[in-house]
Amino acid sequence: MRLMMGNEACVEGAIAAGMRFFAGYPITPSTEVAEKASERLPEVGGKFIQMEDEIAGMAACIGGSIAGQKSMTATSGPGFSLKMENIGYAAMAEIPCVIINVMRSGPSTGLPTSPSQADVMQARWGTHGDHPTIALAPSSVREAYDVTIRAFNLAEKYRMPVMVLMDEIIGHLREGVDLPEKPEVEILDRKNPDCDPADFRAYEVPEGDIVPLMPGFGDGYRYNITGLIHDDTGFPTNSNIVAGKLCERLMKKIEDNADDIAQYEITDAENCDVLVLTYGGTARTVTAARKAAPDSGFRMGMFRCVTIWPFPEEALRACVRDNNIKHVIVAELNYGQIALEAERILKNDAKVWHIGKIDGDILYPNEILNKISEVIKHG
Amino acid sequence: MADSVMASDLVKKSFRVNKFPHIWCPGCGHGILMRAVAQAIENKGFDPDKVCIVSGIGCSSRAAGYMNFNTLHTTHGRAIAFATGIKLARPELHVIVITGDGDAAAIGGNHFIHAARRNIGITTIVFNNSIYGMTGGQYSPLTPMYDLATTSPYGNIEQTFDLPRLADAAGATYVARFTSYHVREGIKLIEKALDNKGFSMVEGISQCPTYYGRKNKKGTTVQIMQWMRDSAVDIKKAREMTSEELSGKFVIGEFKNRPALEYCHGYQKIIDRIKDEKRKR
Numbered sequence: 001m002r003l004m005m006g007n008e009a010c011v012e013g014a015i016a017a018g019m020r021f022f023a024g025y026p027i028t029p030s031t032e033v034a035e036k037a038s039e040r041l042p043e044v045g046g047k048f049i050q051m052e053d054e055i056a057g058m059a060a061c062i063g064g065s066i067a068g069q070k071s072m073t074a075t076s077g078p079g080f081s082l083k084m085e086n087i088g089y090a091a092m093a094e095i096p097c098v099i100i101n102v103m104r105s106g107p108s109t110g111l112p113t114s115p116s117q118a119d120v121m122q123a124r125w126g127t128h129g130d131h132p133t134i135a136l137a138p139s140s141v142r143e144a145y146d147v148t149i150r151a152f153n154l155a156e157k158y159r160m161p162v163m164v165l166m167d168e169i170i171g172h173l174r175e176g177v178d179l180p181e182k183p184e185v186e187i188l189d190r191k192n193p194d195c196d197p198a199d200f201r202a203y204e205v206p207e208g209d210i211v212p213l214m215p216g217f218g219d220g221y222r223y224n225i226t227g228l229i230h231d232d233t234g235f236p237t238n239s240n241i242v243a244g245k246l247c248e249r250l251m252k253k254i255e256d257n258a259d260d261i262a263q264y265e266i267t268d269a270e271n272c273d274v275l276v277l278t279y280g281g282t283a284r285t286v287t288a289a290r291k292a293a294p295d296s297g298f299r300m301g302m303f304r305c306v307t308i309w310p311f312p313e314e315a316l317r318a319c320v321r322d323n324n325i326k327h328v329i330v331a332e333l334n335y336g337q338i339a340l341e342a343e344r345i346l347k348n349d350a351k352v353w354h355i356g357k358i359d360g361d362i363l364y365p366n367e368i369l370n371k372i373s374e375v376i377k378h379g
Numbered sequence: 380m381a382d383s384v385m386a387s388d389l390v391k392k393s394f395r396v397n398k399f400p401h402i403w404c405p406g407c408g409h410g411i412l413m414r415a416v417a418q419a420i421e422n423k424g425f426d427p428d429k430v431c432i433v434s435g436i437g438c439s440s441r442a443a444g445y446m447n448f449n450t451l452h453t454t455h456g457r458a459i460a461f462a463t464g465i466k467l468a469r470p471e472l473h474v475i476v477i478t479g480d481g482d483a484a485a486i487g488g489n490h491f492i493h494a495a496r497r498n499i500g501i502t503t504i505v506f507n508n509s510i511y512g513m514t515g516g517q518y519s520p521l522t523p524m525y526d527l528a529t530t531s532p533y534g535n536i537e538q539t540f541d542l543p544r545l546a547d548a549a550g551a552t553y554v555a556r557f558t559s560y561h562v563r564e565g566i567k568l569i570e571k572a573l574d575n576k577g578f579s580m581v582e583g584i585s586q587c588p589t590y591y592g593r594k595n596k597k598g599t600t601v602q603i604m605q606w607m608r609d610s611a612v613d614i615k616k617a618r619e620m621t622s623e624e625l626s627g628k629f630v631i632g633e634f635k636n637r638p639a640l641e642y643c644h645g646y647q648k649i650i651d652r653i654k655d656e657k658r659k660r
Contacts, residue, residue, distance in 0.1 A: 021468045042650045043657075047467050052493035056460035059453065059490075063433075063464020066451060067472065071464070089454050217449040217465060218472050220428045224444055226452035235398065235444060236452075 013148030068216025088127030114360030169281025456486030
């Protein structure tokens with residue numbers, strides 16, 4: 001049993017997943033991720049670099065991955081905004097990498113040391129253009145470790161940037177954790193080609209695969225990577241047909257595999273009066289409220305998303321339908337970002353309510369219970 | 380060595396000829412500079428599988444796609460930052476950045492000076508055509524003062540960067556400049572830049588007859604290249620000249636060649652030290 005904070009557990013998870021390259025820039029409240037990475041990476045023969053700015057941190061992280069190393073960066077708030085262009089580059093060029101975003105209170109410089117969950121929509125749509133997104137949100141220190149391993153696996157499997165949306169609550173939370181000697185899940189690596197380099201088509205998806213094969217620069221396959229619309233060979237084109245095909249493939253690789261990516265936890269949904277949908281650090285508040293709910297005279301279920309994007313919509317809809325739930329409260333530290341998503345998903349099934357905060361404070365269990373009473377009374 | 384490879388053989392070997400014709404305007408100097416880079420790589424005898432060409436956005440940065448190496452066309456200004464990731468993750472690779480005056484000195488200026496400061500083993504070749512060509516002729520940090528551009532219709536009132544001096548001050552260990560007229564000298568300078576283990580910067584002055592040249596009535600490509608021939612002064616000669624004699628001229632040649640510990644070597648020393656300490660424990 002070791003006492004560690006979420007930010008540290010996330011580095012341990014990354015190293016267990018095979019991360020050997022980290023490029024970043026200091027920013028509260030994610031700085032401990034960089035600090036831990038700078039200490040741990042050389043111990044395992046990996047490399048850490050503190051870049052000159054957030055943009056460079058993201059760029060070098062992608063560069064490390066192109067050179068064949070599993071790569072990661074970490075940031076918060078304003079830094080996440082700055083990384084957006086290059087996150088889109090990684091989505092377009094299909095470069096696996098992991099971005100830890102320890103969410104802090106905004107907008108702008110906001111409250112740098114206070115928690116928030118207000119980057120969930122930025123994670124989805126922050127970079128320009130239509131693009132796929134995978135984002136995961138841990139609710140405990142141990143889960144920060146597990147989710148980071150999963151983030152690397154998904155990044156490698158689907159060849160794209162994967163975001164871990166921690167919040168300051170989990171990032172700075174210290175808990176006693178038992179980390180396994182070896183990861184308890186299979187570690188996935190990108191597939192390398194074994195064909196003659198002359199026959200290699202860098203962006204062609206082989207029969208039976210989800211994504212193109214990815215050799216590292218220096219492996220003997222001299223190919224081109226660009227953020228421009230490109231054909232199967234990796235070279236730019238202005239063809240609308242190729243552009244449509246590529247953009248659709250990028251979206252579909254996630255859409256078609258949403259079930260594989262979806263991870264969530266349903267507790268006490270049977271016969272509940274109200275279902276509370278939540279994620280990340282706020283799930284701890286909701287759990288405390290759920291345990292206290294029977295004393296307040298009602299039954300409360302919880303749907304906790306670990307995968308935020310692609311949103312586990314089938315699972316949420318099924319949970320609500322199967323249990324005949326009429327009221328869903330979304331508890332999150334923002335102005336109602338996932339509540340909008342829930343309204344869209346449940347428009348024919350349940351009434352969606354929202355409880356949140358945008359003042360830098362956390363939600364408290366009694367506030368959840370009061371909201372439930374209000375919903376039961378007026379709903 | 381340079382003469383042992385015929386031009387057509389070099390082109391066939393070092394370029395993706397099926398991607399030609401290139402997108403550059405007739406008379407543009409970028410093709411000359413790109414060929415100089417390819418010739419220098421060939422002269423060094425590098426294994427093409429171990430050569431990475433990393434570029435940003437702009438006219439210059441389209442070069443990467445035409446060159447038959449590992450090629451990475453990145454985001455605007457960020458080529459050096461991407462290249463830093465590649466080099467540190469795999470130091471055995473020869474990492475060459477091809478960038479432009481706007482890409483390197485404006486939007487990418489921060490990465491330029493910090494890569495120089497770290498002395499990381501990246502060879503940066505700046506194709507300087509004094510203008511943002513891809514977007515149609517806006518002034519860049521290297522557009523001479525009082526010159527015209529689509530965004531300086533009354534004349535550019537901003538001072539220019541002197542890239543070799545900037546790179547030198549920031550810590551680059553090899554610094555040089557040539558022009559598309561002085562291509563033979565340029566090839567030798569790029570070769571020496573490739574020899575340097577640390578951060579090298581070579582500025583290649585290129586002509587843009589379409590935007591910079593036309594806006595500022597610099598004449599035809601031939602006339603611009605004659606101006607390069609007549610106005611460029613080698614640094615050795617320039618050192619003997621007064622500032623009055625140098626007025627209206629610009630300096631080319633090798634500005635600095637002072638090797639120092641390269642960043643990835645420094646990092647490897649840390650890894651080795653930690654391993655050693657662990658073993659002793």
